Amino acid sequence: MLTGFTRKFKPLKIISKEEIESIHRGGLYVLEKSGMRIEHDRALKLFAENGCRVDFDEKRVRIPAWLAEECVRQVPSSFVVSARDGESDLMIGGDTFYFMQGMGMRYVDLDTWETRQATIREHKEAMIVADALDNCHLADAVFAYTELAGVPPVMTFLETLASGLRYSGKAQQYGYQKDCEIFAIKMAKALGINLNPELDTASPLSLYGGSVEAAFRYVEADIPIQPCVGVAMGGEGPMTTSSVMVMASATIMGWAVLTQLIKPGAPISIQFGLKPMDMQRGNPLFASVVNSLTTVMMNQLLRKYQIPSCTSAGFTSLSKKIDYQCGYEKAMGTLISALSGGHLHIFQGGSTAELMYNPVLSILDDDIAGWIGRFLQGVDVNDETLAIDLINQVGPIPGHFLGTAHTREWWKKENFFPKVADQEAYPVWVKSGKKDALDLAKDRMQEILASHTPKPLTSDQEQAIEDILQEAREYYREREMISDEEWSVYMNALEVAG
Numbered sequence: 001m002l003t004g005f006t007r008k009f010k011p012l013k014i015i016s017k018e019e020i021e022s023i024h025r026g027g028l029y030v031l032e033k034s035g036m037r038i039e040h041d042r043a044l045k046l047f048a049e050n051g052c053r054v055d056f057d058e059k060r061v062r063i064p065a066w067l068a069e070e071c072v073r074q075v076p077s078s079f080v081v082s083a084r085d086g087e088s089d090l091m092i093g094g095d096t097f098y099f100m101q102g103m104g105m106r107y108v109d110l111d112t113w114e115t116r117q118a119t120i121r122e123h124k125e126a127m128i129v130a131d132a133l134d135n136c137h138l139a140d141a142v143f144a145y146t147e148l149a150g151v152p153p154v155m156t157f158l159e160t161l162a163s164g165l166r167y168s169g170k171a172q173q174y175g176y177q178k179d180c181e182i183f184a185i186k187m188a189k190a191l192g193i194n195l196n197p198e199l200d201t202a203s204p205l206s207l208y209g210g211s212v213e214a215a216f217r218y219v220e221a222d223i224p225i226q227p228c229v230g231v232a233m234g235g236e237g238p239m240t241t242s243s244v245m246v247m248a249s250a251t252i253m254g255w256a257v258l259t260q261l262i263k264p265g266a267p268i269s270i271q272f273g274l275k276p277m278d279m280q281r282g283n284p285l286f287a288s289v290v291n292s293l294t295t296v297m298m299n300q301l302l303r304k305y306q307i308p309s310c311t312s313a314g315f316t317s318l319s320k321k322i323d324y325q326c327g328y329e330k331a332m333g334t335l336i337s338a339l340s341g342g343h344l345h346i347f348q349g350g351s352t353a354e355l356m357y358n359p360v361l362s363i364l365d366d367d368i369a370g371w372i373g374r375f376l377q378g379v380d381v382n383d384e385t386l387a388i389d390l391i392n393q394v395g396p397i398p399g400h401f402l403g404t405a406h407t408r409e410w411w412k413k414e415n416f417f418p419k420v421a422d423q424e425a426y427p428v429w430v431k432s433g434k435k436d437a438l439d440l441a442k443d444r445m446q447e448i449l450a451s452h453t454p455k456p457l458t459s460d461q462e463q464a465i466e467d468i469l470q471e472a473r474e475y476y477r478e479r480e481m482i483s484d485e486e487w488s489v490y491m492n493a494l495e496v497a498g
Contacts, residue, residue: 001089002137002170004098008378011303011341014296020304023242023297027249028065035062036205036254040212046261061254068253071260077306079224079267081138082193085169085455090137090344092196092224092269093308097338097376098137099369100173101130102315102350104357105146110442113321115356118145120497123163125449126349129359131168132452134419135369136348136362138196139164140173144349144357150493152486154178154476155469161187162465169455171196173226176214178481183472185221190464191457196344198226198271198310201251203236212258219259224267226310227255229298232277232284241290244274245297252305269344271310272298286316286353287329295333296340303341311337315346316354322361322438326351331368338372363441363448367418374416385410420444 035053038044038061048054053062078093090098106115107122118126123145130139141164142157151159157180164172165187174184174197181197188195197218199211218225229251231237237244252270259266274294275284285291295313302309314333319325330351337345347369349362379385390406401407420440422429429435435443457465476482482490 001087001091002098004090004096004137005338005373005376007095007097007338007341007376011299012296012336012339013300014293015300019242020297020300023245023249023301024304026246027253028068030205030246030250031063031068031253032065033062034205035060036207036250037061037202038207038212038258039209040207042216043207043212043258047257050261052257063254063257068257071257072253072305072307074260074264075256075305075307076265076267078308079269080194081171081196081224083169083171084165084191084193084457088137088170090171092343094343095341097342097373098344099135099347099366099373100138100310100344101136101140101144102346102348102357102362102365103140103143103146103354104350104352105355106357107145108352108356108358110322110358110360110438115352117147117149118357119149120151120159120163120493123148123160124167124497125445126357126359126362127164127167128452128454129362129445129448130348131170131454132448133348133362133366135366135373137170138173138344139168139170140346141165141168142172142174148493150489150496152476152482152490154180154481155473155490158183158187158469158472162469165191165465166457166462167454173198175199176210178210179475180472181214181217183468183475185217185223186468186471187465188223189221190468191461194223196224196226196269198228200228201230201255203229203231203251204247205250205254207254207258215258216262219262219266224269225259226269226271227252229270229272229274231274233274233290234277234279235284237274239276241274241294241297244294245301248272248274248294248298249301252302252307256305256307269308269310270298270302271312271346273312273315274298283318283353285318286312287314287318287333292333292336295337295342299337299340299342308343309341310344310346311340311342312346313337315350317351318353320352320356322351322358322364326361327364327368330365331372334368335372335375338376360438360441360445363420363444364437367421370416370418 047061081090107118108115126144142160174195275291292313314330317326317329348365350357
């Protein structure tokens, strides 16, 4: 199992216990008074059979407070996301903080900063890099490049998942769309793993049929799910942090009721991003300070519910380049996510409001992750670290600590050393070519691709993955969701990729 980073101090709080309770009571009232729109007939019947008031015509479910609180209590406070390489399993919950590979729709060219669809080979390279990074604990193959050149949209998620399973032994994120979860579950079962699939919420207070159907399939397959509570404040939700928290509370409890009615004790975590909308431009402000404020509040609320959280403040910058803005927006949000008690954080490699991804950025981000992880681990205060006898032994100037055994033992333990940051003295930097962190990250990527070999699939596992992919291809061809032209381009892209 990967140990991640253990936070050794109390998590950051910005509102009181009484204020959290007010948010919770508000969420309960919204669920019972207004309720949620659930666009799924089987789910509507399940709610009706368990004490909810259901309007089948409007697809509106009003959930009584007692049921919401009972179901929240049934959600496990921790669970395992299993990996193909058993040593990379994750235990989600408690005081452990893990980093997850970031999200990005398209490949970004680091010279022109223009984006395009990634190739199948570029996705492979992204997964090899993610597998090699010390502080990337969960490899999000499906959302690293959500567009692949030559691959029909209905097959993109399955092809990226297959790529992730082939080129990384780490645990995997997944999603859902147009029944693709059927085949993802088959892949997971074939490899003896589970997944960490995220399922969308439609704000305000609605669940689309595809998301709910995927929830049934995953929960019944004993795969933990990660409902996403994403809200653009002022658009999909109210503008103030307190009011959007009430709506988020209601949504979280709605998901808890659904999953626990499907199967009591089903594990879930909650991914969230409550960010304001820029009313001048119409864009969600992913990297805003308000997003960080709601992150701290959401982590406080989820600790009350004892439901694991997946944070996203800092997972993407609004910058269109890998630059100073990109660095500070990602680092600040991520640090606050970690300090406030999150369990899993989306991070390495994605930026520009989820539009772009590049493994070079994931390498830079991994240094930030290591820096934050070292901070979470805090300090040890004991006889050895206090070193009182050593201080007395060395005494005042001209004494020094350079040659002591204590210094030799502790100088690396106490510090964090980034892999690609420029830490050279100025004269050395000049003589070595004046490379900046971006240059060094590009070099490291080439080193990883030349030297890192992920744990390979067995021949039986590889055949099982390919058989399931072929089954999915035929499934979508029969339903005319892949045209003849798309099929021809697709087969050529697979042949070129090898």
